[in-house]
Amino acid sequence: MKSTPSILLQISILFLGLAIAGCNQSGDTGGQDKVVVGVSMLSMQNEFIVNVADEIEKKAEEMGVELITVDAERSALKQIEQVESFIAQGVDAIIMNPCEVEASSPAVAKALAAKVPIINVNSATSATPTAFIGSDDVESGRIAMEYIAQRLGGKGNVIMIHGYMGQAAQIQREQGAREVLSKYPGLKLIAHQTGEWDRAKAMSLTENWIQSYGGQINAVFAHNDEMGMGAVKALGDAGMKDKVVVVSIDAIPDALQAVKKGTLDATVFQNAEQQGSQAIETAIKIVKGQPYDQQVLVPFQLVTKENVGQYMK
Structure with a gap:
């Protein structure tokens, strides 16, 4: 009876080793394998957040990156579960649009502990992520x-x-x-x-x-x-x-x-386009071991009747 746990343990270690090798392989092949990025957004009911998500998707498509995008629906608890799921799925990197400063912080800690780079986009956490892309x-x-x-x-x-x-x-x-x-x-x-x-x-x-x-x-x-x-x-x-x-x-x-x-x-x-595109670009740089900025702040600009024309598409 005593031998059963050790056999199970050996099998678990073997599978874990294969999983890690698989993850490392996707990061080290210079882009031969598709990079997979998990994305957790605060709320897809919010127009600005949707704009950021759209830009992430657009840039990912351009760069040949596979995305798994989920909606946290304003729940930090749900967001933590989503990040845990990304880790279990063996994604190469995670982009998170945090629901809350404190309550979403465990998601950052879990990703870092699992050696998965995590990039906060648009909103911050008290836990320091691998990189932050947003505005002040x-x-x-x-x-x-x-x-x-x-x-x-x-x-x-x-x-x-x-x-x-x-x-x-x-x-x-x-x-x-x-x-x-x-x-x-x-x-x-x-x-x-x-x-x-x-x-x-x-x-x-x-x-x-x-x-x-x-x-x-x-x-x-x-x-x-x-x-x-x-x-x-x-x-x-x-x-x-x-x-x-x-x-x-x-x-x-x-x-x-x-x-x-x-x-x-x-x-x-607030520049949704730059925040979204730079988040995915930063994620890819990290996965490929290229130099990246740990913090990218996109400036805000006042829009009044006098200059509104410049901002209308």
Whole structure:
């Protein structure tokens, strides 16, 4: 009876050795075997995230890379399971668009422990990945709030609609906005709450604030365009849009149209194309043992009625 576990152990070691050899082979053959990359995205219900995923797919196709793309549906727990599944499938690299700073960090730790390179795209974790491709979200919050400060002459009441609480973009965009608020004593943050990146939720929040504060509201800063568009709709329905400055982030097509029409005052352009394509390029460099940048920050840009034409496709 005692010999059975040792036989099983030997078989397991043999299979593990074959699996490792197979993984190493795909990385060392100079691209003869197809490189396989697992991709876990925060939410395919979010237009900007979909744009990043599309760019990853487009670039992967160009480079002859096989992708396994999954939707974490905003669940960090699901995301960790997806990364574990990628490791079990023997992928060459993982690209993760983290759901949360802390709660998605174990996924990074698991990948690194399994010697699988992991690249965070668009959003950060507290655990340090092999590489990070995205933008400095603190900068986007500063740009948006500075625009509001200039438009209001440094005085007025602001409401802020947060993204999904605990996600890097939410934390950092709030940080950037509050840095600017602290420079203008005349600017008051009278209310702030999460709209969870969602247009309908942000519209409902804004309707509630209109009930509570009415004409006291001078500006709205929404952490993304989906929520900015929800705020614009609520203000428009209440006949208040002309009196309130609304700024959001991402420069999705809907928002660019709204800036052109003048219903949304400004958006902050975040480059989905560069984030997506550079994430897959970095993954391939790592797999092939080529030099790569551990951090790539794509700059944000303010988009107003004056320059919106440059950003419209």
